[in-house]
Amino acid sequence: MKTWFHSWRAAIRIARRDAWRSKGRSALVLAMIALPILGVSALDLTYRSSELSPAERLERTIGAADARFRDAQVGGVPIFQDPTGEMSTPAKDYEDGPWPSGPTDVAKTIPAGATVLTDALGSAKLTTTHGLLGAEVRELKASDPIAHGIMTLLEGRFPEKSDEVMATSHFLETSGLSVGSTLSARNFDRPYRIVGSYELPDSLTTDQVNALPGAFLAPYAKAVEKAGLPAPDTSVTYLVRKSGGFTWNSVKEINAKGVSVVSRAVVLDPPAASEVPLNQKDGWGGDGAGPGPGAAELASLATVVGLAMLEICLLAGPAFAVGARRSRRQLGLVGANGGARSHIRAIVLSGGLVIGVAAAVIGIVLAVVLTLALQPVLEDTMSQRFGAFDVRPLELLGIALLAVLTGLLAAIVPAVTASRQTVLASLTGRRGIRRSSRVLPLIGLTALLVGGAIALFGSMFSEQVTLVAAGSALAELGVVAMTPALVGLFGRTGRWLPLSPRLALRDAVRNRGRTAPAVAAVLAAVAGTVAVTTYMAGREAQNRAGYEATLPYGVASVFVQEEGGRDVPAVREAVQRNFPVDVRADVGRISVGKPGCPPWGGEGCGRYEVVVPPANECPLYATVPGGGDASEKYTPEQRRKLLTEDWRCKDSASSGMYVSDGGLLIGDAKLLQVLGVDDPATVKALADGRIVAFNRALVGKDGTVGIKQITDIAAADKASEEGRPVPGEVSSLPAYLVPGDKKTYGLQALMTPATAKAAGLSTVPLGLYVSTDRLPDSEQRQKLDSDLAKLGGNVEVHLEEGFVNDYGIVLLSLVVFAGLVTIGAAGIATGLAQADAEADLRTLAAVGAPPRVRRTLSGFQCGVVAAMGVILGSAAGLLPAIGLRLTEEREQIRAYEQSFAEGWNTDLTPPDLPIVIPWETLAGLIVAVPLGAALLAALVTRSRGALARRAVT
Structure with a gap:
């Protein structure tokens, strides 16, 4: 008894033979299907292999320790944290009071009898063969068994002495150094010998140098402070190993002392959401209902996959049609020997099945081989090492079934067409008269009209972008369905x-x-x-x-805000050497506190403010005693009138490039020339020692501009939160208000170095503005970037090129x-x-x-x-x-x-x-x-x- 199994087996054998005989056509269709399968399979293997398990993630972050202790910087007040230790917040709400801040003695929270390894992280400008390179400096005894897994030794050995370091491979490549070289840091003459090379598995492109605890950061900070510069910030965490590890209850006890904990036991076996106090806190809970995460991404992925399958079917379908036509005599013999139309359909469909299976096998096998072969390249691209090479059989099987389905879909129309041909026409090779379907164009026209209507409704009346996309997709499918009829219309030409x-x-x-x-x-x-x-x-x-242009066309601004502008002379020389400079204007800024303080402050540093007289403040932004929003007492009509008619609010809404706090710069008349301000009275006022103001809100009724020096930043911040005047010493300087509305690209006020010195204001270099004879080309910009990179600092460069x-x-x-x-x-x-x-x-x-x-x-x-x-x-x-x-x-x-x-x-x-x-x-x-x-x-x-x-x- 012959069953469907026997007929399909015969059909598959015939299809396999035909595919082998027509190698060119088969290879073409196979490649069309296999290439997307290869890409999707390789993407799946790469994603799964790069997706670390909790155990692998812990090995890279805490090594072989049981926990990592970190100061939450909230002054020791109790905190709530999530089980992974990534998020934390004070347990108490501080809406009506100042937010707690300050360090905590983490060492006192470590249980007695535990083994502790300190892990300190700072930064420094290290000397290289090219100049200077800003890099991380990490003090961790990497040879200790507790640190195993955090760093991977590539060459040489771990540091054993205080004058030895090892560096990441990326640092060595960037700096031009190698194992055996010596390095030091800026403002720090102590040499260190590089004895090894390593990598951070989670960040392959990090420039980092590793030293023994206490061997680099502390003496480097003293040397920097001795040079009169602020010491770089250093963060310290503690790797702790204790018998029995740290349970969730232990973590909560430590949280009560203001310390967050990454616990191996908790990460591997997290508590229920109801047992996490952080989830009960307003704004931190994770119990909200709604669609699962990534729903939009999954929908987009399904759309892309569907369109890709449609594209492949449209391209592969004609190949199966031609194959069936060239085999029409063979198909006719099947019909002549008693074969039914279903058998002919099965033979043509089997061609799609055979090609689909072959494409699936070849695509997946090549994906595995290529992913393994290109693993180092993929890891370098993603800047992290794979975990275990993760092969998900069910996912690959689903991808393989997608290939088989694509092959079958591409062969459906040719199979139906071949089965409808008579035996006589097949044996004689006559094609007969073929009429195109009259139903399909009508369906396509209907889909086009309905899809267009949906897209029109979505664009004119609805707020859902998905309606526009869905309607457009339906209309496009309608055009695809109408293609045979449209091809006939083209034939009339x-x-x-x-x-x-x-x-x-x-x-x-x-x-x-x-x-x-x-x-x-x-x-x-x-x-x-x-x-x-x-x-x-x-x-x-x-x-x-x-x-809106931030500078005149062809003008460049270069700012250096670190270390009191120490690198400004070198930056100035690099710009002059590489750019076609026409006019150069050097600028500086006011500095409050010890020399070298950055604008954002720091230990021993202050800041300054350009005082806006109370009469010139916009009522919408005025300071409210006790705190609050001044705009709330105005109606919408009043707010709109203030913003559009009151000059105080209109000027306060003006925009421009950030140049410094209050928009105040220290410079001379060359800056006016570069910015296109050619008013002789303005130049004369600047030379006479007056502040040139471009914003009338800064100038008081007495014709002066006030500059407030704030030395106690903490007290100033507290006063600002409470709506009180910020304490500080105010210097009033005569000013000249530039008439008219001149575009100054963020510059609000300008005074000369001599004026600042006469007023008792300390200044430091900030950078320069330059106008150019012609716009610098790509080669000149690359050379400038290369020269600035050798300084190892953060140099802010902006060149106005227009839109x-x-x-x-x-x-x-x-x-x-x-x-x-x-x-x-x-x-x-x-x-x-x-x-x-x-x-x-x-x-x-x-x-x-x-x-x-x-x-x-x-x-x-x-x-x-x-x-x-x-x-x-x-x-x-x-x-x-x-x-x-x-x-x-x-x-x-x-x-x-x-x-x-x-x-x-x-x-x-x-x-x-x-x-x-x-x-x-x-x-x-x-x-x-x-x-x-x-x-x-x-x-x-x-x-x-x-x-x-x-x-x-």
């Missing part, structure tokens, strides 16, 4: 074409089963590209219209991608057309057509498919882009109206989001891509075909 393109177009129309899927594949790729480029072109136009389109390279990449997909799809269709039309080509040769007709016909066949797909795809891609732009405009208008109703609008013009059609991109796709595809196909096609015997009928 053949009467005006010369011989070769007319033959190519006629062949495409007559063989719509082969042409339509290829055109649809091109359509899908081009539609996505056109949609993205149209959307980005609109964003570019919007950004260009809203762009720069950030999307240019993205648009070009998308066009290239669409062009490659288009040429690939058209080439596949052309190759299949040649295989399918050998008889027609032989007929042309027999009636005297010259050999070049074969080449030109092949080129026009490829060009026709590409042109039809590009034209339809360009039209289909405009809908989603326009819909998304309209949706964004509605959202911004709604936000504008809400802000207007609340009285916070300074601009009375509603937002306008332009819709820009990228005509250059469309022209490139419509003209260049089909032309390139045609030329490529013509070049790779042989002029003469092989002779063949007459087919036996």
